[in-house]
Amino acid sequence: MGLKHKPNVKTGTTIAGLIYKDGVVIGADTRATGGSIVQVKDCDKVHYIADNIYACGAGTAADLHQVANMISAQIRLHSLNTGRKPKVATAATMARRHLFKYQGYISAYLIFGGCDDDGSHIVCVDANGFTRVEKFTSQGSGSLAALSVLSTRFKLNLEREEAMNIVTDSIAAGILNDMGSGGIVNLCVITRDKTQYLKHHRVVSSKGVMGDY
Amino acid sequence: MSIDEYNGCAIVAMVGKDCVALATDTRFGVQRSTITTDFQRVFQMGPRLFVAMSGLVTDAYTVSARLKYRLNLYELRENRPVSPSVFVSMVSNLLYERRFGPYFSTPVIAGLDPTSGKPFIAGFDCIGDPSIGSDFITDGTAGEQLMGMCETFWRPDLNK
Numbered sequence: 001m002g003l004k005h006k007p008n009v010k011t012g013t014t015i016a017g018l019i020y021k022d023g024v025v026i027g028a029d030t031r032a033t034g035g036s037i038v039q040v041k042d043c044d045k046v047h048y049i050a051d052n053i054y055a056c057g058a059g060t061a062a063d064l065h066q067v068a069n070m071i072s073a074q075i076r077l078h079s080l081n082t083g084r085k086p087k088v089a090t091a092a093t094m095a096r097r098h099l100f101k102y103q104g105y106i107s108a109y110l111i112f113g114g115c116d117d118d119g120s121h122i123v124c125v126d127a128n129g130f131t132r133v134e135k136f137t138s139q140g141s142g143s144l145a146a147l148s149v150l151s152t153r154f155k156l157n158l159e160r161e162e163a164m165n166i167v168t169d170s171i172a173a174g175i176l177n178d179m180g181s182g183g184i185v186n187l188c189v190i191t192r193d194k195t196q197y198l199k200h201h202r203v204v205s206s207k208g209v210m211g212d213y
Numbered sequence: 214m215s216i217d218e219y220n221g222c223a224i225v226a227m228v229g230k231d232c233v234a235l236a237t238d239t240r241f242g243v244q245r246s247t248i249t250t251d252f253q254r255v256f257q258m259g260p261r262l263f264v265a266m267s268g269l270v271t272d273a274y275t276v277s278a279r280l281k282y283r284l285n286l287y288e289l290r291e292n293r294p295v296s297p298s299v300f301v302s303m304v305s306n307l308l309y310e311r312r313f314g315p316y317f318s319t320p321v322i323a324g325l326d327p328t329s330g331k332p333f334i335a336g337f338d339c340i341g342d343p344s345i346g347s348d349f350i351t352d353g354t355a356g357e358q359l360m361g362m363c364e365t366f367w368r369p370d371l372n373k
Contacts, residue, residue, distance in 0.1 A: 039344065061342035
């Protein structure tokens with residue numbers, strides 16, 4: 001319909017997350033593409049939702065930016081209203097209700113990860129509103145590459161170092177094998193007491209430098 | 214022909230040592246015809262804050278006028294100049310309000326932070342996805358050509 005305009009910036013993306021012994025680890029790459037051009041080489045796809053909840057996003061960049069901010073604001077108000085620490089399920093439900101209303105036209109594929117009073121959770125929300133609760137998951141164009149690493153190496157009750165390595169390697173698999181993903185691995189480790197956002201955790205590919213993978 | 218190529222333009226913003234640079238072409242054309250060659254695409258939003266609008270000229274004018282309107286109200290209420298990160302949010306929200314019927318114009322911001330003087334550049338897509346640049350932002354129909362040049366020649370701390 002009408003004249004085509006230049007493609008919206010998409011986060012082609014590899015995002016992944018898993019639950020380990022003490023909490024969750026979620027990770028993302030840093031490439032944002034517009035058509036076949038890399039528009040942003042260092043874009044932040046791990047969105048702050050609450051101190052104990054972060055969401056990785058794949059899909060149209062503007063939609064993710066707006067949805068993540070909106071959920072974050074709503075969660076803050078909800079948390080103040082209820083006087084309780086926010087729950088991952090609440091954030092995921094808010095996202096699900098919003099996205100279903102728009103029937104998939106808001107292209108946001110999210111992996112919510114966090115620790116709340118009910119434990120550690122990874123919840124995947126599709127652009128159509130489909131929601132699933134997982135122990136490990138990946139989304140985006142590089143999700144198959146990431147999932148192959150996750151499926152092979154995931155076990156219950158992993159230690160922190162091992163969990164971080166598995167997520168990093170799964171994002172790296174996406175970065176190396178998927179054209180829509182690239183750059184650096186950003187990780188976020190969330191436990192009951194602490195959240196650590198490790199920006200630029202591992203540089204997988206950078207200009208003019210031969211990688212060691 | 215795509216709607217972004219109806220008028221056409223070339224825009225680049227770059228960060229240097231304690232400075233920013235913003236450059237545009239000055240052609241105003243309608244498809245293959247050139248109407249004028251002294252056309253302004255850069256709009257001043259503050260003493261050290263400029264916005265260059267790419268794409269369809271009518272939308273470039275509309276967006277910059279509506280942006281200036283919101284900015285003026287902000288500065289009247291807050292009684293201080295806007296900071297770059299707030300301005301980026303303002304632009305992003307203005308464009309996203311038209312998510313399913315977008316403006317065919319994308320702003321490129323270049324300026325200095327009013328308090329710290331730190332250089333600041335940002336680019337957007339037509340629905341407002343903000344990308345804050347640490348090196349350069351290119352836009353317009355010649356955007357890819359400009360990106361090639363910038364990738365080759367840019368290095369940190371270039372003086373003016």
